[in-house]
Amino acid sequence: xxxxxxxxxxxxxxxxxxxxxxxxxxxxxxxxxxxxxxxxxxxxxxxxxxxxxxxxxxxxxxxxxxxxxxxxxxxxxxxxxxxxxxxxxxxxxxxxxxxxxxxxxxxxxxxxxxxxxxxxxxxxxxxxxxxxxxxxxxxxxxxxxxxxxxxxxxxxxxxxxxxxxxxxxxxxxxxxxxxxxxxxxxxxxxxxxxxxxxxxxxxxxxxxxxxxxxxxxxxxxxxxxxxxxxxxxxxxxxxxxxxxxxxxxxxxxxxxxxxxxxxxxxxxxxxxxxxxxxxxxxxxxxxxxxxxxxxxxxxxxxxxxxxxxxxxxxxxxxxxxxxxxxxxxxxxxxxxxxxxxxxxxxxxxxxxxxxxxxxxxxxxxxxxxxxxxxxxxxxxxxxxxxxxxxxxxxxxxxxxxxxxxxxxxxxxxxxxxxxxxxxxxxxxxxxxxxx
Ligand code: P5A
Numbered sequence: 001x002x003x004x005x006x007x008x009x010x011x012x013x014x015x016x017x018x019x020x021x022x023x024x025x026x027x028x029x030x031x032x033x034x035x036x037x038x039x040x041x042x043x044x045x046x047x048x049x050x051x052x053x054x055x056x057x058x059x060x061x062x063x064x065x066x067x068x069x070x071x072x073x074x075x076x077x078x079x080x081x082x083x084x085x086x087x088x089x090x091x092x093x094x095x096x097x098x099x100x101x102x103x104x105x106x107x108x109x110x111x112x113x114x115x116x117x118x119x120x121x122x123x124x125x126x127x128x129x130x131x132x133x134x135x136x137x138x139x140x141x142x143x144x145x146x147x148x149x150x151x152x153x154x155x156x157x158x159x160x161x162x163x164x165x166x167x168x169x170x171x172x173x174x175x176x177x178x179x180x181x182x183x184x185x186x187x188x189x190x191x192x193x194x195x196x197x198x199x200x201x202x203x204x205x206x207x208x209x210x211x212x213x214x215x216x217x218x219x220x221x222x223x224x225x226x227x228x229x230x231x232x233x234x235x236x237x238x239x240x241x242x243x244x245x246x247x248x249x250x251x252x253x254x255x256x257x258x259x260x261x262x263x264x265x266x267x268x269x270x271x272x273x274x275x276x277x278x279x280x281x282x283x284x285x286x287x288x289x290x291x292x293x294x295x296x297x298x299x300x301x302x303x304x305x306x307x308x309x310x311x312x313x314x315x316x317x318x319x320x321x322x323x324x325x326x327x328x329x330x331x332x333x334x335x336x337x338x339x340x341x342x343x344x345x346x347x348x349x350x351x352x353x354x355x356x357x358x359x360x361x362x363x364x365x366x367x368x369x370x371x372x373x374x375x376x377x378x379x380x381x382x383x384x385x386x387x388x389x390x391x392x393x394x395x396x397x398x399x400x401x402x403x404x405x406x407x408x409x410x411x412x413x414x415x416x417x418x419x420x421x422x423x424x425x426x427x428x429x430x431x432x433x434x435x
Contacts, residue, residue: 001044001345001372001375001376002367002376002378003375003376003377003378003379003389004378004379004380006044006045006375007030007043007044008029008030008043008044008045008375008393009030009033009043010028010029010030010389010392010393011027011028011030012028014028015027015028018148019146019147020147020148020150020216020324020328021216021327021328021331022147022148022150022216022323022324022325022327022328022331023147023148023149023150023324025327025331025335025336025392026046026148026149026323026324026327027148028335028392029045029335029336029392029393029394030043030045030046030393031043031045031046031049031323031344032046032148032149034148036153037145037153038142038145038151038152038153038154039152039153039154040148040149040152040154040320044344045344045345045375045393046323046344048344048345049323049338049342049343049344050156050319050320050323052341052342052343052344053188053319053322053323053326053342054135054156054158054319056184056187056188056341056342057135057158057184057317057319058135058158060180060181060183060184060187061131061133061158061160061180063180063183064131064176064177064179064180065131066131066132066133066160066177066180067130067131067132067133068133068134069132069133069134070134070136071107071110071113071114071117071134071136072107072136073106073107073136073137073138073139074096074104074105074106074107075104075105075106075107075110075112075113076102076103076104077095077102077103077104077105078103079112079113079116080105080112082112082295082296083111083112083115083292083295083296084295085112086105089108091141091143092108092140092141092142093105093106093108093140093141094106094108094139094140094141106138106139107136107138107139108138108139108140109138109157109159109314109316110134110136110159110161111161111292111312111314112292112296114132114161115161115292115293115296115298115312116296118130118132118161118163118298118310119293119296119297119298119299122163122298122300123300123301124300124301125165125300125301125302125303127300128163128164128165128169128300128310129162129163129164129165129169129172129173130162130163131160131161131162131163131173131177132160132161133158133159133160133161133315134158134159135156135157135158135319136156136157136159137154137155137156137157138154138155138156138157138159139153139154140153140155141153147218147324148324149320149321149323149324150218150280150321150324150325151321152320152321155318155319155320155321156318156319156320157316157317157318157319157320158316158317158319159314159315159316160177160314160315160316161312161313161314161315162174162177162312162313162314162315163293163310163311163312164310164311164312165300165302165308165310165311166308166311167289167311169311170287170289170311170312170313171206171287173313174206174285174287174313177285177313177315178194178208178285179232181194181210181283181285181315181317182194182230182232183232183233184317185210185212185282185283186231186232186233187233187341188322188326188339188341188342189326189329189330189339189340189341189342190212190213190325190326190329190339191212191213191227191228192210192211192212192282192283193210193211193212193213193221193223193227193257193279194208194209194210194211194257195208195209195210195211195221195257195258195259195262196208196257196258196262197209197284205287205288205289206286206287207284207285207286207287208284208285209259209281209283209284210281210282210283210284210285210317211257211259211279211280211281211282212279212280212282212325212329213277213278213279213329214278214279214280214325214328214329215277215278215328216278216328217277217278217279217280217328218278218279218280218281219259219260219278219279219280219281220259220260220276220277220278220279221257221258221259221260221276221277221278221279222257222258222259222260222263222268222274222275222276223257223258223274223275223277224257224271224273224274224275225273225274225275226273227257228275259279280321280324280325280328281318282317282318282321282322282325283315283316283317283318284316285313285314285315285316286313286314286315287311287312287313288312288313288314289311289312290309290310290311290312291312292312293309293310293311293312294309298310326338326339326342330394330417331394334388334391334392335391335392335393335394336392336393336394337394337396337416337417338394338395338396338416339396340396343394343395343396344375344393344395345373345374345375345395346370346373346374346395346396346397346433346434347370347373347374347375347395347396347397347398347399347433348374348375348376348377348390348393348395348397348398348399349363349366349367349370349374349375349376349377349399349401350377350383350386350387350390350398350399350400350401351363351376351377351378351386351401352383352386352400352401352402352403353402353403354378354379354380355380356403356406358403358406358407359401359402359403359406362401362406362411362426363376363378363401365426366399366401366411366426366430369430369434370434374399375393375395377389377390383402390416391416394416395416396415396416396417397413397414397415397416397432397433398412398413398414398416399411399412399413399429399433400412400413400414405423409425409426410423410424410425410426411423411424411426411429412424413429413432413433
């Protein structure tokens with residue numbers, strides 16, 4: 001994109017309404033604009049980040065055999081009456097009426113809907129296990145929406161649902177999903193710590209929250225340093241044997257991890273490498289057995305011919321919250337430092353003398369080579385403005401083209417994460433970035 005004709009409205013001043021650094025930077029870097037309390041429009045650069053995160057989440061869900069689908073945002077109240085949650089959910093649920101006075105709601109989650117869809121067509125144990133997921137907007141009328149997209153009212157969630165014949169099968173699905181989460185967060189460039197959690201209004205008796213570490217995180221956490229060294233890349237978990245899954249699962253849950261409220265100093269007495277940090281909840285998974293299949297009448301034929309309720313789990317990732325959480329984890333005083341995997345653009349091209357024939361030609365050449373993955377700062381602004389905006393927006397690479405270098409056929413390459421700068425020939429610079 002050419003910055004002169006892009007809607008990336010960066011701000012020099014710090015917006016007064018933003019309390020935390022990620023919210024301030026999201027507004028200042030022109031990623032989002034609030035349209036109502038807790039509701040945001042995703043501007044072009046922010047939307048690119050959101051889609052990059054969604055793509056990685058999707059690839060890792062697909063890798064464990066979960067099926068991508070799309071359920072609607074609007075749901076009939078009737079569904080939620082059959083599970084008993086329509087009254088239980090309370091004022092967080094946004095309730096609507098259509099022109100026929102039928103009760104509808106804007107979905108805060110989709111357990112009921114997927115159970116209903118599943119029960120209409122799956123009748124036998126032979127069709128199990130299955131996992132389904134979608135990435136869809138949710139609405140929760142939070143009492144106190146705050147921190148920008150971190151606690152919004154409308155937010156993007158990846159929610160997956162597993163169906164197994166029995167408890168043993170459900171635990172395998174749960175563990176598979178847990179591994180997929182560890183891989184997802186690793187690809188996003190962050191450390192995630194799985195912590196045993198309460199299951200709250202989703203219900204059930206086995207639950208983990210995934211907390212990513214960021215110095216400005218909302219809650220205090222304690223964890224074993226072993227988490228910092230774990231590597232979840234490699235391997236295809238859709239075919240991982242149960243023994244392998246067991247090994248990984250034990251690795252993930254044996255080292256201690258706890259939030260502030262659950263921290264029992266006595267239990268940590270034997271832990272040599274205890275670490276303290278701050279964290280943000282970016283995912284939450286639940287095993288809840290037959291909590292929905294039972295009341296909603298989802299039954300399948302078991303091998304012995306009896307009709308049984310499948311055991312289910314649900315698995316959430318806060319896709320839009322992750323945008324804020326990643327900024328909390330990756331920023332400095334000058335702005336955002338995007339990990340390569342989610343950055344809106346691979347690189348920014350800074351033309352320091354727009355109108356200079358050599359500068360313009362080199363910039364256009366580079367811009368064409370990036371095929372849409374670079375942001376070309378072609379504005380007729382001072383160099384200082386361009387440097388500041390590029391640092392603020394957080395592109396992993398900056399390619400700086402000035403008249404002196406242009407004459408010599410060189411550019412300055414800056415790596416945003418480290419601040420490292422290098423004077424390089426054009427081809428060498430492109431090879432560093434594009435590989
Ligand atoms: C799991 C999937 C569920 O809703 N049902 C389907 C289960 N879990 S959850 O913990 O309530 O939400 C999953 C993740 O969504 C993010 N999240 C939010 N993000 C932004 N603003 C909000 N108001 C908000 N509420 C939840 C969190 O990352 C959470 O882990």
